[in-house]
Amino acid sequence: MERLRQDDPARIGDFVTLARLDADGSRGVPERRYLARSADGGRTVLVCLPPAGGDPARWAAEAQQAARLTQPGFWPVVECGGTSAFPWYASPYRPALPLPAVLAAHGGPLPEPLVRMLGGTLAEALASAHVLGIVHGGVCPAGVLLTACGPFLGCFGAMRATAVAGASATPATWLDTGCLAPELAAGAPVDRAGDVYALGAVLAYAATGHTVPERQEIPAGLRDIVTACRSRDADRRPEPARVLAELLPGAAYGALAGSTEPVSLPGRVVAALSRQSAEVLAAALPTQER
Template identity: 85%
Template sequence: MTLARLDADGSRGVPELRYLARGADGGHTVLACLPPPGGDPTRWAAEAQQAARLTQPGFWPVGELGGTPAFPWYSSPYRPALPLPAVLAAYGGPLPEPLIRTLGGTLAEALASAHVLGIVHGGVCPAGVLLTACGPLLSCFGATRANPLAESTAAQATRLETGCLAPELAAGGPVDRAGDVYALGAVLAYAATGYTVPEWQEIPVGLRDIVMACRSRDPQGRPEPARVLAELLPGAAYGGLAGGTEPVSLPGRVVEALSRQSAEVLASALPSQGR
């Protein structure tokens, strides 16, 4: 039973349909995801199966897989989470630099841990970042092994539209780690300005160098995720951010939005009186 859309109506750059829903047993609340309109359900299902094997810290888990080849879906246990565009909407604009540094460093650590295993996310974008009380998680996978499948046409179109597709990928190159770093730069730019492709002077001075390095047109000129982490959070211990279980410091308006979502979902999921 569908309770609500995770993404606001008219949201751009969302590469799948995401719903807060009650599980089939009626006792569990889940995040249910389906292929985007016009997407290839077979390819989407294959990506979901691959992403289900990605259990690294910092990634939103792909739980139960189901449906048919024509109508696949997957669900994950619910926890209060806001897509990054909803976070900016709740806050009222671009985020404060300390939060951007924490968010970017955590995402960089998650990507580094995946890249070590030869896994490329392939779908990093603002809508794919889900902020929880304990920090951000990467979703909207597209996650693939570094050597097999090319990125799906629907995913490429979505990321090209949102400024998250690296130039070499737009030209037909393979999905690779450097493309993930380019997209991470777009996410940092979005968090700092509200745009994935802002003017240089719009980016806060303290973030300009690392954002522009990530968004270099030359893949060889982009930093590794571990360096992005070091630049954003000097002195941070690698392995202590992604998948954290302790609450992080969030602005009050963002905490309020997470709490409101949780309360609304809980109220919707409660059984009716007399049943």
């Protein structure tokens, strides 16, 4: 687990913070995320706050919307609280690593079969949302949380909450990740095509370890579909269902996102998930306020 800093909150609502989910100095993280436990010790959660310098009201509105969603593959939001100046939301804890931490644990880019599973599952989640007119608007490497049962999309609406109004106002979060589609940088609203562009950026990062790799850096088997997702022309980007079909030919639609069955992960990633789980279980609540 990542140590708390002196400026981190000791309490968020009814929860006592135990550690930060994201490593110190992590870039491209659109929320402040903490592993926390209820004061009575009965509940362990992942609790999230808006980013420093962000608009708390816009962020809280997206969190409320996320709490109403039941889409498979979306990280669940079960409780929202706080004030207009200090909103938060909480999700039940399960061992999970943000995608940058997955690459760090693995020691570099992920193997192609894992990238295909990751991308196919995320594409299926987006497809199930897009058919209902729901745009995620927060797809980025840090927003992908990998569990023993596969990836989930967190940070719902994070891009909308930053109120992108043009390149000069684009938050560093999205520039750092390469997930901001050109039309969004020019001020267009976040839409389904923007989700697909961001998905392509996530896959490119998972396969290369770079946020904006050159085409030739992407493994040959993934190059065409990743390049199509990252097309500068929004109309030329594939629908998520096609991304799923390209990455996992023959996969049964509806069998991936939100699965409760374990998936095959590299040993060092499994070890990192297990280590986090053990440290959270062993963490004691502070005996006094920090």
